[in-house]
Amino acid sequence: MKKYLAEIIGTMVLVFMGCGAAVVLGADAGVGHLPVALAFGLSIVAMAYVIGNVSGCHINPAVSLGVFLDKRINAKEFCGYVVSQIVGATIGALLLFILVQVVGVYDHTGGLGSNGVANAGGIGGGLFVEIILTFIFVLTILGVTADSSKGNVAGIVIGLTLAFVHIVGIPLTGTSVNPARSIGPALFSGGQALTDLWVFIVGPLAGAALAALLYRILKDKKGAK
Numbered sequence: 001m002k003k004y005l006a007e008i009i010g011t012m013v014l015v016f017m018g019c020g021a022a023v024v025l026g027a028d029a030g031v032g033h034l035p036v037a038l039a040f041g042l043s044i045v046a047m048a049y050v051i052g053n054v055s056g057c058h059i060n061p062a063v064s065l066g067v068f069l070d071k072r073i074n075a076k077e078f079c080g081y082v083v084s085q086i087v088g089a090t091i092g093a094l095l096l097f098i099l100v101q102v103v104g105v106y107d108h109t110g111g112l113g114s115n116g117v118a119n120a121g122g123i124g125g126g127l128f129v130e131i132i133l134t135f136i137f138v139l140t141i142l143g144v145t146a147d148s149s150k151g152n153v154a155g156i157v158i159g160l161t162l163a164f165v166h167i168v169g170i171p172l173t174g175t176s177v178n179p180a181r182s183i184g185p186a187l188f189s190g191g192q193a194l195t196d197l198w199v200f201i202v203g204p205l206a207g208a209a210l211a212a213l214l215y216r217i218l219k220d221k222k223g224a225k
Helices: 002-025 034-055 061-069 075-103 123-145 148-173 179-189 191-196 199-224
Strands: none
Touching: 002 034, 002 075, 002 179, 034 148, 061 075, 061 123, 061 179, 061 199, 075 179, 123 148, 123 199, 179 191, 179 199
16 A cells, blocks of 8 residues: 555655646746656656665556556556555645645646647647657656666666756646546646547557557667677
8 A cells, every 4th residue: 555655655745736827827937848857857856766675656547557667566566556556646636736726826727737739739749749759758757667787777768868858848738647637727727728638548548559569679689698
């Protein structure tokens, strides 16, 4: 149970800090979307060194899917991880909702940092962006966590990778690459965020599956040598 509690806490922090940066700053910080991208990335770095040794710090159903397909966790664990991540994301989004609706903080995104497809050219563009960005993110995670000698730097590598995919993705979809991160804010925003939500579930999961498939091929090629 400790690993599931860790995933709840980690995903809550990711959503509150990452989406919170978008809510508070928007693109008004003078350097475009970089502060928001860094907020997501630094959330991963922080949590990796807090809960990494407990749960592996997936805090993302797409990451858990990639790890499951790489046979590092079983089906029961995968389901437990995903449920925990959605619970954590919902708590994080609830805290943001309170920050905006009760405390009165102005929401620069108009939707608690929820994702959308309009700037990506619609559903097709949104799916394409999320599949590609999640593919890059999950492939990096599978590679860097496969070598125990890289354990000391894995959190930094993963956090920086999340930040750099956000730099491209924020202007297009708001960057999900994480179904739980999208579900939490959408539940409280409603409207178009809920309508578009399936894109940010299907896209990241598809990208993760492709990453796991390619990583397996790369491992087999390496073994053949």
